[in-house]
Amino acid sequence: LLNLGIGKCKVVVGSPVGKSLDYQKPQLKIATKMPHITRKYFANKAVSIESLKLYGSIELAPLVGLSDAIVDIVETGSTMAQNNLKIDEVIMESNAxxxxxxxxxxxxxxxxxxxxxxxxxxxxxxx
The missing domain is CATH 1.20.5 (Single alpha-helices involved in coiled-coils or other helix-helix interfaces)
Known part of the structure; x- marks a missing residue:
């Protein structure tokens, strides 16, 4: 009924600073709390992925070698930056x-x- 203009956020693909996502790999490992959105996004790009559904601080997954990248919801991106990650792509934007x-x-x-x-x-x- 009405765009409230609050709660603005984005669903993004993030990866470690200094590394770019290698879309030529046979399969990317993506850690996420949103496996459906993740699979649909990468399928539309014709990129094969293994979606790893995680809970909690998924920003740690690429840092410990569990995944190549993450798909997460961010407001400012500061948590990603604190974990030495960068935003590679914006999948969607949302608000309340x-x-x-x-x-x-x-x-x-x-x-x-x-x-x-x-x-x-x-x-x-x-x-």
């Missing part, structure tokens, strides 16, 4: 939106539209 389920919208239309108007005023006031 006000959304409503169709059934809920019809059932609670007045309340949802009231919230929509209040949020819209707040957003305009901060621009």
């Amino acid at each position: 939106y006000l959304v409503a389920n169709k059934n809920s919208f019809y059932g609670k239309k007045e309340q949802i539209l009231s919230l929509y108007e209040q949020l819209k005023k707040c957003i305009k006031a901060t621009q």
Whole structure:
């Protein structure tokens, strides 16, 4: 219903500083918390990958030789930089939106539209 303009982030491919991703390798190892997005992105580029689903600080995977690169969500990229990684490619950008389920919208239309108007005023006031 409304772009809130907050929570801006990107899903990126990152690799160690000083090393470039070798797309000529038979298969790249990519550590990620988002295997579906990762597989789809690299499939569209016709690049064979092994997707390693990890939890926690995936920035460590390339540093310990577990992967060639990572796919992760970043806001500023400072955590990647702190771990000696660079952003190679941006897969997608995102931010927060006000959304409503169709059934809920019809059932609670007045309340949802009231919230929509209040949020819209707040957003305009901060621009």
